[in-house]
Amino acid sequence: MSRERGVIIAGAAETDAVGKLPDHSTLQLHLEAAVNAVADAGLTLRDIDGIATVNAPGPMQVAHALGVTPAWMDGTGVGGTSFLLHVRHAAAAIRAGYASTILITHGESGRSRVGATPFPRGASSIPGQFEAPYGTTGPTSTFTIPALRYMKEYGLTHEQLAYVAVAQRKWAARNPRAMFRELITVEDVLASRVVAWPFHLLECCLVTDGGGALVVTSADRAADFPKPAVHVLGTGESMDAPLISQMADFTESKAFRLAGKAALDEAQISTADVDHMMIYDAFAHVPIYGLEALGFTAKGEAGAFIAEGNTEPGGRLPLNTNGGGLSYTHTGMYGMFAIQEGVRQVRGEAAAQVPDVNISLVVGNGGMFASSGVLVLGRRAR
Amino acid sequence: MPANAAPAARPAAARPAPAKALPEPTPETQPFWDGCARGELVIQRCIDCGKPYFYPRPVCPECGSTNVEWFTASGRATLYSYVINHRPARGFEAEAPYAIAVVELAEGPRMMTNIIGIPNTPEDLVLDMELQVEFEQRGDISVPVFGPPAGEKTS
Numbered sequence: 001m002s003r004e005r006g007v008i009i010a011g012a013a014e015t016d017a018v019g020k021l022p023d024h025s026t027l028q029l030h031l032e033a034a035v036n037a038v039a040d041a042g043l044t045l046r047d048i049d050g051i052a053t054v055n056a057p058g059p060m061q062v063a064h065a066l067g068v069t070p071a072w073m074d075g076t077g078v079g080g081t082s083f084l085l086h087v088r089h090a091a092a093a094i095r096a097g098y099a100s101t102i103l104i105t106h107g108e109s110g111r112s113r114v115g116a117t118p119f120p121r122g123a124s125s126i127p128g129q130f131e132a133p134y135g136t137t138g139p140t141s142t143f144t145i146p147a148l149r150y151m152k153e154y155g156l157t158h159e160q161l162a163y164v165a166v167a168q169r170k171w172a173a174r175n176p177r178a179m180f181r182e183l184i185t186v187e188d189v190l191a192s193r194v195v196a197w198p199f200h201l202l203e204c205c206l207v208t209d210g211g212g213a214l215v216v217t218s219a220d221r222a223a224d225f226p227k228p229a230v231h232v233l234g235t236g237e238s239m240d241a242p243l244i245s246q247m248a249d250f251t252e253s254k255a256f257r258l259a260g261k262a263a264l265d266e267a268q269i270s271t272a273d274v275d276h277m278m279i280y281d282a283f284a285h286v287p288i289y290g291l292e293a294l295g296f297t298a299k300g301e302a303g304a305f306i307a308e309g310n311t312e313p314g315g316r317l318p319l320n321t322n323g324g325g326l327s328y329t330h331t332g333m334y335g336m337f338a339i340q341e342g343v344r345q346v347r348g349e350a351a352a353q354v355p356d357v358n359i360s361l362v363v364g365n366g367g368m369f370a371s372s373g374v375l376v377l378g379r380r381a382r
Numbered sequence: 383m384p385a386n387a388a389p390a391a392r393p394a395a396a397r398p399a400p401a402k403a404l405p406e407p408t409p410e411t412q413p414f415w416d417g418c419a420r421g422e423l424v425i426q427r428c429i430d431c432g433k434p435y436f437y438p439r440p441v442c443p444e445c446g447s448t449n450v451e452w453f454t455a456s457g458r459a460t461l462y463s464y465v466i467n468h469r470p471a472r473g474f475e476a477e478a479p480y481a482i483a484v485v486e487l488a489e490g491p492r493m494m495t496n497i498i499g500i501p502n503t504p505e506d507l508v509l510d511m512e513l514q515v516e517f518e519q520r521g522d523i524s525v526p527v528f529g530p531p532a533g534e535k536t537s
Contacts, residue, residue, distance in 0.1 A: 122406070123404060134494050134495055140467075141467045148509060195468055196469070250462065
């Protein structure tokens with residue numbers, strides 16, 4: 001397949017605020033983010049000819065509310081990583097000539113639940129029949145289940161798991177928009193209340209309101225925008241199982257591994273080329289699985305790698321530099337915020353800016369290790 | 383439902399105990415639930431490649447064959463992984479904190495379940511411990527749960 005026609009992110013912005021926004025509906029969060037991203041690109045909504053967002057409220061509702069009649073639509077909804085897949089699909093659409101300037105939006109009233117769509121899970125669905133009867137209560141009680149198996153197989157300690165939250169709080173402390181900024185210790189994490197053992201409250205993501213949006217277009221227009229172009233150098237998507245009980249291997253993420261390999265291969269880079277990384281962190285074990293699946297450490301070593309300080313400020317692999325879902329924000333479908341921070345780092349405009357980021361690697365998660373999209377973002381065209 | 387739309391509070395005594403979520407069988411899963419009603423763990427395997435699998439579906443996930451059959455599994459399993467959930471789902475209030483576990487059947491497939499007959503504590507729930515299927519009646523439907531093999535119950 002020809003990759004000759006490069007694709008860039010020309011505009012990227014979040015809602016004016018993230019956190020507790022009871023005066024914003026889900027749709028309003030989409031629209032505010034969309035307007036901000038289009039302005040960030042120096043464009044107007046009349047320039048948009050393609051739209052992608054998750055299936056609720058859906059691309060038609062968002063486009064119509066903005067007065068856009070798209071020539072291309074994508075409603076891929078595979079959980080919180082969906083927006084990374086939208087970037088991948090948008091790149092393909094631009095290369096195919098289906099659209100030239102594509103808007104990708106996220107908005108979610110995850111905390112305030114204003115105008116939010118109920119989470120669908122009927123009693124006759126597969127999870128409704130084979131998981132819900134056992135008292136599942138959403139991600140805190142399901143996404144977390146593989147961790148004990150990993151701990152037994154690879155010797156990850158409770159202290160190492162807790163340290164993931166400690167490391168990310170160090171980044172959040174540098175980000176004025178982060179919901180939690182006060183430094184914490186392993187003891188603080190282990191003293192926070194148990195939510196779903198072995199997970200404590202501080203090892204679980206926030207629940208917030210917010211949104212973000214992107215404008216994706218072809219790289220031949222890279223000089224036309226006010227902000228530095230962020231090149232989409234590689235993309236990947238894959239899946240594991242839609243039910244946590246059916247995850248292929250509880251000690252590794254097949255979706256991260258396959259999507260990551262596709263993205264790194266397309267970008268023709270190795271892990272040594274990565275200056276900055278985002279891994280969707282709904283819970284403290286997810287960055288551990290992400291580092292191993294993408295090949296940054298050997299299997300079983302990522303917990304120690306984080307505990308040794310490699311991913312925190314001053315470390316050799318800056319990870320989740322906005323503070324992540326654990327400390328920055330987590331609306332429910334966090335993937336858009338991981339992309340936003342990758343874009344900011346490549347542009348050089350992040351709150352906790354890492355020096356000289358040429359390559360940012362963004363690893364998204366959907367569902368409970370169910371799906372993944374991965375993006376390689378770069379300052380320069382390949 | 384938003385809090386402000388909740389019905390007016392009734393006296394606690396008049397309020398029925400909230401029920402646990404009940405599965406609603408579909409045509410392709412009905413033999414599994416019929417098996418549970420008889421006290422048997424009935425799952426599927428591929429006639430062509432021999433792979434046993436769960437959850438019920440008409441296509442072998444190993445080789446893609448639709449030449450599949452139902453069979454009665456041994457009911458023996460080992461504890462593969464779990465969490466102890468401190469924020470109970472509806473109907474689980476009295477049991478909290480309770481384990482949401484994944485067991486590995488002797489035949490290979492894994493399934494989610496609850497653990498009965500053992501205190502649901504990190505000390506008592508040891509990964510790879512042996513378990514045996516039992517069936518819990520909930521309304522009109524029987525749900526498979528797992529406990530220690532006969533004669534080994536501690537609570």
